[in-house]
Amino acid sequence: MPEVHRLTVRVRYPEADPMGRLHHSVLLVYFEMGRTELMRCRGLVYAEMEARGCHIAIARADVRYRVAARYDDELIVETRVREVRGARVVFGNRVLRADGEAGETLIAEAEITAALVGARGRPRRFSPEEKALLLGDGPP
Numbered sequence: 001m002p003e004v005h006r007l008t009v010r011v012r013y014p015e016a017d018p019m020g021r022l023h024h025s026v027l028l029v030y031f032e033m034g035r036t037e038l039m040r041c042r043g044l045v046y047a048e049m050e051a052r053g054c055h056i057a058i059a060r061a062d063v064r065y066r067v068a069a070r071y072d073d074e075l076i077v078e079t080r081v082r083e084v085r086g087a088r089v090v091f092g093n094r095v096l097r098a099d100g101e102a103g104e105t106l107i108a109e110a111e112i113t114a115a116l117v118g119a120r121g122r123p124r125r126f127s128p129e130e131k132a133l134l135l136g137d138g139p140p
Helices: 026-041 046-051 128-134
Strands: 005-010 055-065 074-085 088-098 104-117
Touching: 005 026, 026 046, 026 055, 026 074, 026 088, 026 104, 046 055, 074 104, 074 128
Parallel strands: none
Antiparallel strands: 005 074, 055 104, 074 088, 088 104
Protein backbone atom coordinates (compact mmCIF):
# COMPACT_ATOMS: atom_id res chain seq x y z
CA MET A 1 0.00 0.00 0.00
CA PRO A 2 1.49 3.39 -0.93
CA GLU A 3 2.62 5.58 1.96
CA VAL A 4 1.16 8.69 0.32
CA HIS A 5 -2.40 8.92 -0.98
CA ARG A 6 -2.92 11.29 -3.92
CA LEU A 7 -6.26 12.84 -4.83
CA THR A 8 -6.77 15.12 -7.85
CA VAL A 9 -9.12 18.10 -7.54
CA ARG A 10 -9.82 21.10 -9.73
CA VAL A 11 -10.34 24.57 -8.25
CA ARG A 12 -14.00 25.36 -8.78
CA TYR A 13 -15.34 28.86 -9.42
CA PRO A 14 -17.04 29.33 -5.99
CA GLU A 15 -13.77 28.36 -4.26
CA ALA A 16 -11.95 31.35 -5.76
CA ASP A 17 -11.91 34.89 -4.45
CA PRO A 18 -12.70 37.91 -6.69
CA MET A 19 -9.11 37.82 -7.99
CA GLY A 20 -9.56 34.24 -9.18
CA ARG A 21 -7.30 32.80 -6.47
CA LEU A 22 -8.20 29.79 -4.37
CA HIS A 23 -9.45 31.07 -1.01
CA HIS A 24 -7.12 29.89 1.75
CA SER A 25 -9.96 28.35 3.79
CA VAL A 26 -10.73 25.88 0.99
CA LEU A 27 -7.41 24.15 1.56
CA LEU A 28 -8.79 22.83 4.86
CA VAL A 29 -11.65 21.26 2.87
CA TYR A 30 -9.13 19.69 0.48
CA PHE A 31 -7.14 18.31 3.43
CA GLU A 32 -10.38 16.77 4.78
CA MET A 33 -11.08 15.20 1.40
CA GLY A 34 -7.57 13.77 1.36
CA ARG A 35 -7.91 12.29 4.88
CA THR A 36 -11.29 10.77 4.10
CA GLU A 37 -10.07 9.14 0.87
CA LEU A 38 -6.81 7.89 2.43
CA MET A 39 -8.84 6.25 5.20
CA ARG A 40 -11.30 4.76 2.65
CA CYS A 41 -8.44 3.30 0.60
CA ARG A 42 -7.03 1.71 3.75
CA GLY A 43 -10.33 0.14 4.80
CA LEU A 44 -11.58 2.75 7.28
CA VAL A 45 -14.72 4.25 5.79
CA TYR A 46 -15.51 7.38 7.79
CA ALA A 47 -19.29 7.05 7.33
CA GLU A 48 -19.11 3.55 8.83
CA MET A 49 -17.04 4.84 11.75
CA GLU A 50 -19.66 7.53 12.41
CA ALA A 51 -22.41 4.89 12.31
CA ARG A 52 -20.51 3.11 15.12
CA GLY A 53 -20.41 6.36 17.11
CA CYS A 54 -16.77 7.29 16.37
CA HIS A 55 -15.62 10.63 14.98
CA ILE A 56 -12.33 12.24 14.02
CA ALA A 57 -12.07 15.62 15.78
CA ILE A 58 -9.45 18.05 14.52
CA ALA A 59 -7.33 19.33 17.40
CA ARG A 60 -4.75 21.33 15.45
CA ALA A 61 -4.12 22.46 11.89
CA ASP A 62 -0.76 23.96 11.01
CA VAL A 63 -0.81 25.24 7.43
CA ARG A 64 1.99 26.88 5.51
CA TYR A 65 0.87 28.63 2.35
CA ARG A 66 3.49 28.79 -0.41
CA VAL A 67 1.97 30.14 -3.65
CA ALA A 68 -1.53 30.89 -4.87
CA ALA A 69 -3.64 28.44 -6.81
CA ARG A 70 -6.18 29.83 -9.25
CA TYR A 71 -9.59 28.99 -10.57
CA ASP A 72 -9.51 25.89 -12.82
CA ASP A 73 -6.03 24.78 -11.67
CA GLU A 74 -5.65 21.03 -11.35
CA LEU A 75 -4.35 20.26 -7.88
CA ILE A 76 -3.04 17.12 -6.23
CA VAL A 77 -3.80 16.62 -2.55
CA GLU A 78 -1.22 14.36 -0.93
CA THR A 79 -2.01 12.80 2.44
CA ARG A 80 0.06 10.55 4.66
CA VAL A 81 -0.27 9.30 8.21
CA ARG A 82 2.74 10.43 10.21
CA GLU A 83 1.83 9.01 13.61
CA VAL A 84 -0.90 7.12 15.46
CA ARG A 85 -0.64 7.05 19.24
CA GLY A 86 -3.49 6.40 21.68
CA ALA A 87 -6.46 8.44 20.45
CA ARG A 88 -4.29 10.78 18.34
CA VAL A 89 -3.44 10.64 14.66
CA VAL A 90 -1.19 13.10 12.83
CA PHE A 91 -1.66 13.59 9.10
CA GLY A 92 0.81 15.26 6.77
CA ASN A 93 -0.64 17.03 3.74
CA ARG A 94 0.64 18.78 0.67
CA VAL A 95 -1.28 20.46 -2.12
CA LEU A 96 0.55 20.64 -5.43
CA ARG A 97 -0.41 22.23 -8.74
CA ALA A 98 -0.05 19.88 -11.68
CA ASP A 99 2.07 21.84 -14.17
CA GLY A 100 2.15 19.27 -16.97
CA GLU A 101 5.62 18.53 -18.27
CA ALA A 102 7.04 21.20 -15.97
CA GLY A 103 6.21 18.99 -12.97
CA GLU A 104 4.41 20.13 -9.84
CA THR A 105 4.42 23.33 -7.78
CA LEU A 106 3.93 23.25 -4.01
CA ILE A 107 0.86 25.34 -3.10
CA ALA A 108 0.62 24.55 0.62
CA GLU A 109 1.61 22.01 3.22
CA ALA A 110 0.05 21.14 6.54
CA GLU A 111 0.22 18.99 9.60
CA ILE A 112 -3.22 18.09 10.94
CA THR A 113 -3.56 16.55 14.40
CA ALA A 114 -6.82 14.79 15.14
CA ALA A 115 -8.32 12.69 17.90
CA LEU A 116 -10.64 9.73 17.72
CA VAL A 117 -13.67 10.45 19.91
CA GLY A 118 -16.74 8.46 20.85
CA ALA A 119 -20.37 9.50 20.59
CA ARG A 120 -20.11 11.65 23.73
CA GLY A 121 -17.02 13.45 22.46
CA ARG A 122 -14.55 11.72 24.76
CA PRO A 123 -11.25 10.46 23.35
CA ARG A 124 -11.11 6.78 22.44
CA ARG A 125 -7.92 4.92 21.66
CA PHE A 126 -7.52 3.50 18.18
CA SER A 127 -7.81 -0.28 18.25
CA PRO A 128 -4.72 -2.22 17.07
CA GLU A 129 -6.62 -3.04 13.86
CA GLU A 130 -7.57 0.61 13.23
CA LYS A 131 -3.99 1.71 13.92
CA ALA A 132 -2.61 -0.88 11.48
CA LEU A 133 -5.08 0.21 8.79
CA LEU A 134 -4.25 3.90 9.27
CA LEU A 135 -0.54 3.18 9.03
CA GLY A 136 -1.07 1.07 5.90
CA ASP A 137 0.04 -2.12 7.65
CA GLY A 138 -3.31 -3.91 7.55
CA PRO A 139 -5.39 -5.34 4.74
CA PRO A 140 -7.49 -2.74 2.90
